[in-house]
Amino acid sequence: MNRSHSRAASCRLFSSVAAFTLAALAAGQAAAADELNALVWCDHTDPALIEPFEKANDVKVNLKEYEGTGAGLSILEQSQPGDWDVMVVDAVDVHRVIDMGLLGEMPADALPTADLFPELRMEENNTKDGKTYAVTEKFGYNTISFDKTKVDPKDMEDLSVIWSDKYKGRIALYDYYLPMIGLVQLGLGKKTADLSDADMPAIEEKLSAMKTVSKQVSDVVSSQTALATGEVDILVGGGEWITASLAKDKPDLDWIVPKQGAMRWAQSIGVMKDSKKPDLALKFVQYILSPEGQARLATSSCYWGMPTNQKAGEHLADEQKKALRWDDQPAYLKNTQLYPIPTAELDQKMQDAWTNMMQQ
Amino acid sequence: MTTATLEQSERRKAWALVAPALLWTVAFFVIPFLYMAAMSLWSRQGRDILRVWNLDNYARFFSESALLRGLTNSLEITLTVTVLSVLLAYPLAWIIAERVPKRWQRMALILAILPFWTSYVVRSYSWLLLLSKGGVINQALLGIGLISEPLEIASNRTATVIGFVHFFVMLLTLTIYSNLIQLSPNYRRAAADLGANAFQTFWHVILPLTLPGVMTGAFLTFVLCIGDYITPQILGGNNELVLPQIIMLQIGRRADFPMAAALSIILMLAVTAAYVLCARWLKIERA
Known part of the structure; x- marks a missing residue:
């Protein structure tokens, strides 16, 4: 092990202890069977979005909110591999995260890509060498x-x-x-x-x-x-x-x-390469991309935005669709x-x- | 037990008492500071951090006017806030210590520091609402006919200074008050016996004796104000950037930690300079 690796290992040790403490605090009194650590934007912290997944899967989702890709990457750099299971990132920065070797491949057939607005599939952003590393979850x-x-x-x-x-x-x-x-x-x-x-x-x-x-x-x-x-x-x-x-x-x-x-703008979600719970992490991504999850994410208390899954419309009230300008999307996407x-x-x-x- | 053994034992006890604070400082200040100082000598090359020591970040700071302006903005705002806060807090502390009956002083102090009990961020947003065009202040002034157009007092330096002064007057009132109540009334009696009037007593006796409290409060105000990110960010409207905002800008998207570290070191040097000036000045006064 050379000096820089040793230094990095020491840093990781400190940050792992910190991450563990934070995760333990975030977990609170909950006694879920499993835990998932997600690095997200503020719209994912809405209990109305997260709680249905937690209840359905008997899992506690520990959420860490960040702003700016640079800040998100620095959190990952200071963490130990495996600390994080899921990450939400600016769609235009997905390749930046892939190139750092942080995102793992997701099975394309496990994702509802066909249900997404065609303009939001964004293969050039979310895939590399034919492999899918992220999927667009919200836009505006x-x-x-x-x-x-x-x-x-x-x-x-x-x-x-x-x-x-x-x-x-x-x-x-x-x-x-x-x-x-x-x-x-x-x-x-x-x-x-x-x-x-x-x-x-x-x-x-x-x-x-x-x-x-x-x-x-x-x-x-x-x-x-x-x-x-x-x-x-x-x-x-x-x-x-x-x-x-x-x-x-x-x-x-x-x-x-x-x-x-x-x-x-578009935000993507992916599973971390070193996640210790890749199946649960993928399940979370699938939930966020499901019509129900998409409707909840679109109307999150932090900020609203269009769901990428077209089927989310079935779960949105008319008032909500009107506020999101659901019917105008084809023209907007074009321009x-x-x-x-x-x-x-x-x-x-x-x-x-x-x-x-x-x-x- | 010999005197030497006793001294050794006392010294060990003293170290034992100091050790927790010392360890805490070394672990959470000295080591991170040294790491930050070393990082400030690295540089961002593309998406990578080049871990070779150089002065590129400092050279960039002194060659780019927008960055240098961050420091001058910080210093101008901080000095304005410090002076205004002292000028407002001293009379308030004086009134509480000298004019308010003893039994009401505690209540007066609680009222003076009541705004401390609310969140700093909430307080800043509240000021934004008060100072805006449709806010209480403008509406009141328009209502009584003192102005015909709303004043531009939100989202600019004025708003930042108001938000800061509101906060730091409370802090300074506490430090100055604690100094004032410790003064023996004999000083004033002696001055009066020597023929000094009220102003002369204040200027030549009370003020010099309370200067340590004033300077301590002023220094704390300087340190907290120059390093603050939230108040300028919420109230300043980004119409000018202070150094902490420029530091955050380096991290937000590009994760340029070496540049952010260099700017942080410069910020620390400004604080150190303020400390040296305050400490030296106080020493002269005491002499």
Whole structure:
């Protein structure tokens, strides 16, 4: 064993103890026959989603929530192989996790791929060398959310509104550079898949203009609060995941896919390669992908989003489908693009451009 | 038992008493700090971390204005908050210690620190709601006709400073109050006997004697404020970034821990500089 391995082993020992303690605390008083450790986004922490699986399988699901692929990967790096059984990850980052050797292969025939919206099967993201490592579980749009009583909805049909002076001081920008830079790329009439170093100067110019006309750059909760309280009238980067859960209380909040298109976000779920319970982990993935699980995930208390399984519609109330714009999905899917998938170098340039924008 | 044996025994007891705190500090501060310092000399190359010592991260910090601006923003906000908090907390502590009857002082202190009992995050979001265009403050000012347009006091530096000052006034009130009540009334009597008026007594006697409490509170305010991520993130509207926000940005998506470590070391150096300044200043006053 060389020094770096020894060091890594020591780190793993410490982190395993910590992970074990956390898992034990999370388990609380429950006396389930088995346990499953899942690294997830906040929408999976809704008891209405998790409890039916726990009861049906007599298992305790220990959930660890994270934000940002980098933060998720650092948790995995500090854990011992086998600590985690399931991971939810940004669909555009699945290959990043596969390349680190962290995700295990799932039997394709065990997944309801045929029931998914065709655009959300995303084989190029979820598979490698013909093997399936993840499956898309939820999706939605980063586009323009607005208060239709305070702005002209027609103005929202053109993406150039995000850098125009017309609504100066009444705009919030969602604080995640990947979809926001993607939206700018679309506004410039280009495809996100083609985004390269050469596009960055024009993008930076537009980001600067967007900052000038905006009121704030904010995370999910602050953005939602700003839109709901009238602090801003437009949220660039918002979508159904911001407005759907507010539909009852704030019926004036709306969102639109502009003519140039919008960004499509998607999250995937996979089984960890070193999971000690791969069968149970696969069962969990199957539950999340089932029509019932999908309906619960779509309307999770943390944020709403479209289920990828088309059969989930049978388990959603009409009001819920209306808030999710179920019937408009074919048109939206046609006119939206996935986040850009930058190289590490381009990723840094994009982050630097975003930092510069906020500090201007 | 000889004197030497007694001393040895006392020394062993002293070490035994200190050992738990020392071990805790070494395990959870010294070792992680050294690891972080070493990591700050590594660098992110593509998706990998290059474990070769270099100063690239520090060079990048001093060459990129957006990063450097994070430090200046942090220092400006922290100094503003510290000064404002001291100016507001001193009179409050003075009133509680000197003007409020003894039997009501405990109640007055509890009322002063009552906001401590709520969650820090909840308190920050509450401020956001209060300061927003449709919030209580703007609505009240509009209602009584003092302003015709809502004030822009949310999602900017003003909001961040208000949120911080609200929190740190409570902390400083406690440290200054504890200093004030320890002062013997004989100091004031002696000053009066020597012909000093109330202001002269305060300026030449009370204030210098309470400076240790003020400086302790001010230093704590500086340390807690400059390292805070939540308040600027919720109340600042990301219209300018402070250093902790830039540190989080390095980790969130790209997991650039070496750069985040370098920025954390720079943050620690700022705190160390503040400590050196405070400690030195206090020493001069005591002399």
